[in-house]
Amino acid sequence: MKELIQSGIQWGHVDFTLSDVLIVILVIAIAQLLIWFLRVLLGRVFRKTNIEEGKRFMILRLLRTLIYAISSAIALETIGVDLTLLWASSAALLVGVGIGLQNFFNDVISGFVLLFEGGVRVGDELEVDGMLVRVERIDLRSTRVITRYGNLIVMPNGLISGQTVRNFTQGDTASMLEVKVGVAYGSDAKMVERILIECANAESLVIRRKETAALFQDFGDSSLNFSVYFWVNQPWSRRVISSNIRFRIDEAFRKEGIRIPFPQRDIHVIASEAE
Known part of the structure; x- marks a missing residue:
């Protein structure tokens, strides 16, 4: 043996x-x-x-x-x-x-930076390259994120660490949103301002402790242009929140007789001397 x-x-x-x-x-x-x-x-x-x-x-x-x-x-x-x-x-x-494998090593090193620096964590809601995503998992080379439409995207860590990323979850989580609207010339501007603020504050997801503001932005070609600014803690639902506020604005304008105009032009016809 x-x-x-x-x-x-x-x-x-x-x-x-x-x-x-x-x-x-x-x-x-x-x-x-x-x-x-x-x-x-x-x-x-x-x-x-x-x-x-x-x-x-x-x-x-x-x-x-x-x-x-x-x-x-x-x-x-x-x-x-x-x-x-x-x-x-x-x-x-x-x-x-x-x-x-330069890109590979760059992604791996970026993975270490993301994990141990703490700038991005699992569950964070980010805006990367204009796209709103939620972090599902951070791996050595890539990060798995979910879009608002439920799509899974695998992002190289180098892409996240190599550009400016807006994190809605860490720090002050409040985000300002804007809803634009135009009203017909001749409308009561002060009434429009009041309605916009009331409609925004009526939304349950709008933060009350931060000021909601309505601004008269400009005299447009066919309308008086306004914007209402408000704060929310749930950027993931900002489209739904903005939609709810638009529904309220439309209903309030109809009740007060305030019209939202469509683009229009005045045409002047000049008769020729022969005529």
């Missing part, structure tokens, strides 16, 4: 014994056991410290990758593989691959 365990095995230019194989299996088993132990231990720590889900995922993945890398190095050394020569021979390949 002892001779069988110590008998040599040749694989290419590498010589190893059956005992080396058993050690490799033992190293892999210990690595798996260590990963399981860390997952259980860190799970308890995370529950006590309220660490965000994205950071939990990243920490566990980093530790697992580190354990696998160390155990793989030990296993290769055990069967006689010279890691120094292996790294030297693959250096040129790594340089070439690194050049081709």
